[in-house]
Amino acid sequence: MEEPHLIYFADPMCSWCYGFSPAIEEIRKAFGRGLPVRVIMGGLRPGTEQEMTEAAKREVAGHWTHVHEATGLPFHEHALDHEGFRYDTDPAARAVVVVRRQGEELAASYLGRVQRAFYAEGRDVTNGEVLADLAAEFGLDREAFLADWSSEEAKQETWRDYAISQRAGATGFPTLVAGPNEEGVYGVVTRGYAPPDQVVAVLKDWIARIAA
Numbered sequence: 001m002e003e004p005h006l007i008y009f010a011d012p013m014c015s016w017c018y019g020f021s022p023a024i025e026e027i028r029k030a031f032g033r034g035l036p037v038r039v040i041m042g043g044l045r046p047g048t049e050q051e052m053t054e055a056a057k058r059e060v061a062g063h064w065t066h067v068h069e070a071t072g073l074p075f076h077e078h079a080l081d082h083e084g085f086r087y088d089t090d091p092a093a094r095a096v097v098v099v100r101r102q103g104e105e106l107a108a109s110y111l112g113r114v115q116r117a118f119y120a121e122g123r124d125v126t127n128g129e130v131l132a133d134l135a136a137e138f139g140l141d142r143e144a145f146l147a148d149w150s151s152e153e154a155k156q157e158t159w160r161d162y163a164i165s166q167r168a169g170a171t172g173f174p175t176l177v178a179g180p181n182e183e184g185v186y187g188v189v190t191r192g193y194a195p196p197d198q199v200v201a202v203l204k205d206w207i208a209r210i211a212a
Helices: 015-034 054-071 090-100 104-120 128-136 142-149 152-167 196-211
Strands: 005-010 037-041 175-179 187-191
Touching (some): 015 037, 015 054, 037 090, 037 104, 037 152, 090 104, 090 142, 104 128, 128 142, 142 152, 187 196
Parallel strands (some): 005 037
Antiparallel strands (some): 005 175, 175 187
């Protein structure tokens, strides 16, 4: 039987996924490499071509307020104020996919870094140069990253992630799935945000049951 692991359907520019990032960190602290986290990009708003209107910015900022109230995480007040900003989630998702080629653990860490860069630091993570700078923080070669990120292969690989998410029924993010159990079945840990202590408790109970 395949070793137990988690599948995390997420998007780097999903505010509730940012809110869920402390839960992912707590999972990694609690279980280490004994419960690997596989990251799959969900495709929140890939390919958006319209620049954000002021009304759209206000609406999104309202959602962010709810996330901040639930999690306490910081949000930069000018994160959406880049000139000509389009809320296209594909560039950041593709960056995670490219980093994932170096390993799932690194991909999860890079996902968290992109989230902090966008939400807490107000950086434009639709920009390849910004994404390359973040990749370089993890020791990746900046120019090699940009070449991979710009490739048609990476674009197709990222859209395959979106298709996997759709087929798995993960239409909202974050979605965290655990498996397989002794019957080879996967089960949903959470659809949507849940606090870290609650998620870790569910997983500890699940691990104890499959180990019994």
